[in-house]
Each structure stands twice: as C-alpha cells, then as structure tokens.
Amino acid sequence: MKKMKAKLETIIGIVIACAVLITMLLYITKAGELQIEEYILIIIPVLLVASAIYILWDRIKNIKAGLPAKDERLIKVNYKAGYYGFIAAIWSAVFVPLTTEILFGYELIGGHVTAAVVIISGLVFMISYLCLSGRGNIE
Amino acid sequence: MRTRIKELRARYDLTQEELAKKVGVRRETILFLEKGKYNPSLKLAHDIAKNLHTTIEDLFIFEDE
Numbered sequence: 391m392k393k394m395k396a397k398l399e400t401i402i403g404i405v406i407a408c409a410v411l412i413t414m415l416l417y418i419t420k421a422g423e424l425q426i427e428e429y430i431l432i433i434i435p436v437l438l439v440a441s442a443i444y445i446l447w448d449r450i451k452n453i454k455a456g457l458p459a460k461d462e463r464l465i466k467v468n469y470k471a472g473y474y475g476f477i478a479a480i481w482s483a484v485f486v487p488l489t490t491e492i493l494f495g496y497e498l499i500g501g502h503v504t505a506a507v508v509i510i511s512g513l514v515f516m517i518s519y520l521c522l523s524g525r526g527n528i529e
Numbered sequence: 530m531r532t533r534i535k536e537l538r539a540r541y542d543l544t545q546e547e548l549a550k551k552v553g554v555r556r557e558t559i560l561f562l563e564k565g566k567y568n569p570s571l572k573l574a575h576d577i578a579k580n581l582h583t584t585i586e587d588l589f590i591f592e593d594e
Contacts, residue, residue: 452555457549457556458554458555461553461555461558462554462558462570462573463554463555463557463561463567464558523557526561526564526567527561527568529568
C-alpha cells in the first residue's frame with residue numbers, strides 16, 4: 391500500500407513537472423520578444439522544476455532498489471522545508487509590495503504579488519529541502 | 530552520540546542497503562546513523578537493534594555516559 395502511494399505520488403509529480411514545462415514553453419513561444427526581467431522570471435521556475443525532477447529521480451531510484459521513497463528522516467526534512475517555505479511566503483507577501491513601492495515607486499498588482507510569493511516560497515522550500523536532505527540531524 | 534551499527538553490521542555481513550531494506554529506511558539514513566549525525570526515532574532504533582540482535586542501549590553510546 392505504501393509503495394503504491396509512493397509510486398502514485400511520483401507519477402503525479404512527473405505529470406505536474408511536465409505540465410509546468412509545457413506551459414512555460416507555450417508562454418515563451420507566444421510571448422515573442424522577451425525582456426531580461428521576463429527571462430529571470432522564467433529561469434526561476436525552470437530551476438524549481440529541475441530541482442523537483444532531481445527529487446523525483448531520487449525517489450524512483452530508491453523505489454527501483456526496493457527501498458522506501460521517503461523515510462522518517464526525509465519526512466522531517468519535508469516538514470522543516472515546508473515550514474521555511476511558509477515563513478518565506480508570509481515575509482514575501484509583506485515585503486515584495488512594500489519594497490517595490492519604496493525602492494521603485496510603483497504599486498504591484500495582486501497577480502504579480504501572488505506570483506512573487508509562489509516563486510520565493512517555492513525557491514526557499516527547494517533550497518531548504520536540498521540542503522537539509524544532505525545533512526543528518528534536522529533539529 | 531556514537532553507534533555500533535557499522536561494527537555489528539559487519540559482524541552479520543550486512544551492507545548498508547540490506548540493513549536499510551530490513552528496517553524500511555533509505556540507505557542515507559543508515560549512513561547518517563553510522564556517522565552519529567542523526568538521532569533516530571525510538572521505533573527505528575528498536576528495529577535496527579532487533580535486526581542486529583542487540584539492545585538499543587548496546588547500539589547507541591552517549592558520550593557523557
């Protein structure tokens with residue numbers, strides 16, 4: 391049952407990663423001429439998807455070897471990285487609109503703030519996950 | 530904290546992967562445990578001790594003891 395769940399989670403992860411990549415590819419082809427800021431906004435999600443693919447590949451490798459996709463240490467890593475991502479989401483929801491208004495003098499629309507929050511919290515989650523999973527004690 | 534996992538694993542001729550399979554964790558977790566870099570849950574400590582035919586007290590040695 392646990393193995394089935396892990397396999398299902400991995401398949402869903404692969405489908406989501408592919409869907410994100412296809413969406414971005416469509417965006418790039420339809421957008422025409424892109425500005426440097428837009429390239430940065432594309433590179434960050436690509437990095438996130440690349441990290442997600444690495445995590446999925448690691449899971450598949452373990453499942454194939456007959457080992458669990460995640461164990462108690464990795465579950466703790468997941469929770470801690472999720473906690474850091476959540477804190478980053480709260481901070482970025484406050485600081486992104488404030489800093490753009492103070493430093494650049496323009497007010498961000500809701501959609502841009504949401505995008506920034508998702509990208510920043512995703513980035514913090516991925517970096518924390520990759521750093522913590524390479525360490526022993528998570529506490 | 531030190532552990533005797535590596536020593537006992539060698540005694541029973543088990544690889545890290547084999548022990549990991551027996552106790553249901555990933556190989557890296559066994560590696561971190563052997564290095565004393567990870568504090569396992571009571572259940573995992575019990576499972577490892579059982580598979581290495583020893584007790585938890587015998588397997589995990591605390592430096593201040």
